[in-house]
Amino acid sequence: VHRRPIMTMLSGPAAGIAGALMYEKVSDGIFIEVGGTSADISVIRDGQPQTKAAKVGGHRTYLNTLDVRTLAIAGGSMVREKNGEIVDVGARSAHIAGLAYTCFQKPEIFDGAKLVHLRPTAHDTDDYTAIECTNGKRFSLTPTCAANVLGIIPKTAFAFGNAESARKAFEPLAAKLGVSTEDAARKVLEISCSKVQKQIEELITEYNLDLGLVELVGGGGGAASLVPFTGKLMNLPARLARKAEVISTIGVALAMVRDVIERNIVDPSPEQILQVRREASESVIKIGALPETVEVNIEVDTRRNLVRATAFGTTELKQGARAAATDLQGCRQAAARSMKTDESIIELKSETSGLYVFTAEILTKTFFGLFDSSKQLVRVVDKTGVVRLQRSHAEVYPTTVENIARELEFVITKLTDFGDAGRDLPDIHILVGARIVNLSGLAEMEQAIALAKTELENLSADESVVIVAAPKNV
Structure with a gap:
């Protein structure tokens, strides 16, 4: 704060998001914090809040902040x-x-x-x-x-x-x-919640969210007034966070810290990307994050020659917030609830020491019902029963640390999309221990392999690793 006070700008709503992420364990959804005068709406995808350049007085700045949309509608x-x-x-x-x-x-x-x-x-x-x-x-x-x-x-x-x-x-x-x-009374709620609905629809379109994965999660004292009714209007699942009225306070106590490092690099090499990653990781550790809690997401924007590393971590205060372990059956039930399907068709596809990977094969009719098409739902559930990653159509590849480079090369080659704008690497997540490493923002295979090797260094060669991958245009 003393070194870069501008980073506190627009940080007020961040506490509620931190509570949703770390206390309520939201992995994919729209978080709506409703007070008495206004409502703050934000997107959580793959367990991470979304960010964008901040606007002040209608003017866009070069400061990346959490993307929170504030509406003048609330419980009061x-x-x-x-x-x-x-x-x-x-x-x-x-x-x-x-x-x-x-x-x-x-x-x-x-x-x-x-x-x-x-x-x-x-x-x-x-x-x-x-x-x-x-x-x-x-x-x-x-x-x-x-x-x-x-x-x-x-x-x-x-x-x-x-x-x-x-x-x-x-x-x-x-x-x-x-x-x-x-x-x-119903007319009052319809007018109120239609404003929330409009903003949620804009976010779903802007972030290309999968409607099958979206749920509305309400926080704040006024959440029960608007969030369940909005869910019914939109035909989306909606629920209130535990201790919704104090979710912001809980978020402050859990003390999530975040920093973003951006560098303009033409055709960045794997070494240059790793350097930006190291800078982001070191930055949040200096702010106060415990090194073992730090996660770094990398994005490479080839159009703007931009490499962005976003690092998240938590302080010691989070350590007392750990949930009790859940058995395999409880985790399977969590996956079934998330998939909205029968538990009997769910398969434990793979696992690491801290994560289970469940899949379910779903058949759908295509071309006026003449043909059957199948897709594989994937849910990654940690061993406290929390869904950490959701995909509507993805593939799962168990491997080891020793074989990660060869397996990644195979997966990327198989699932890369080619179009008019060039090639799109698949969305890739690597599961190791209780960690999920996101490689989805990278532009080249060499970058993904180099970053994966860095994330897995110092681990034993035979440690289990799971790759979850999905083509970009599915």
């Missing part, structure tokens, strides 16, 4: 009504207006209450609504209140309130709209 956003229609939800929240939520009050105070309009700040329009009680006190209708009306918030969630209070408070709004209380 205010309902806006005009001429008998809900025109919007947000951007102002009950917190900005200084109003409490109706769903956290006693039901009897809303006897005889009426719908009123107000301006949360002097610069706002006057279509924001509130419920005014007979004693003159005002309360806010929010998506959290709407979700309580519909009974969709788990009793253990931070946003769980008094459903009777919420229903009584929604009655004046429903009367103004000419609909039932439940329909008014």
Whole structure:
């Protein structure tokens, strides 16, 4: 921080992502942290947060930060009504207006209450609504209140309130709209969650995410208000993180550290790529990461002559957060849940000392049902039962440290795609011990083999290694 304070820019939402990665163990999904005024949405792929050049005041900078999209919609956003229609939800929240939520009050105070309009700040329009009680006190209708009306918030969630209070408070709004209380609440959630849905769809397209692998994970005190309903709108699996309301605090305690090293190199040699990798690794260790926790992802952008090494690690505080081991059957069940298939068709294809590799062969009909096509689902599960890597169509190659170069050459030659823009190496991950080494960002076979050798140096020649590979265009 003292050496490069600019690296703290836009770091506020990073704590929630750190909690999702290290405490909740999300491997592939969309993490949505919902507060009272805004929601932060980010992509996690292959157990890593995604990064991009930061924007400040609409201007793109040369600083790479976690790609977090912030929306002015949350659990406390205010309902806006005009001429008998809900025109919007947000951007102002009950917190900005200084109003409490109706769903956290006693039901009897809303006897005889009426719908009123107000301006949360002097610069706002006057279509924001509130419920005014007979004693003159005002309360806010929010998506959290709407979700309580519909009974969709788990009793253990931070946003769980008094459903009777919420229903009584929604009655004046429903009367103004000419609909039932439940329909008014549902309309509030549809408008709110459609904003989240639009941003998620943009991220899925931008990062070319596999819809079969995407799940929505909610964190923050307001997550139960928006995330489950958004999942239903999008027909995607959605769940709340454990201890969702304090996931950011947990992320801070687990202390993930990260640094990015970029170098402009024309036609980089394997040695030059390894040098950039070493610099990134040494940098996060200086920041405070334990050397044994450091993972480095390499990207080679041949169009821009850019080599980027992104290093992640954790401090000592993470060591107390280790989960208990799970037996083979429990890990198989985790793979089955992730694949959404029957446990009986899942095969243990290979394993290392810290990871299991499960596969399942799935048959699908193609060309109007005339032909059968098969694909191999792959799930890499660590021995605590957490899915660490997911692929919808991939191949698995067990080998050893001694034979890694020969096997990689075979795999890359077999699965490389050739197109108008040249050749695309397959997505490759090497499993060794409990580690997953990502080689997917490299442009040349020689680079992949050199990096693999570096990652595996100092290991015994007969140690088991597994290659998981998938063509880029599958």
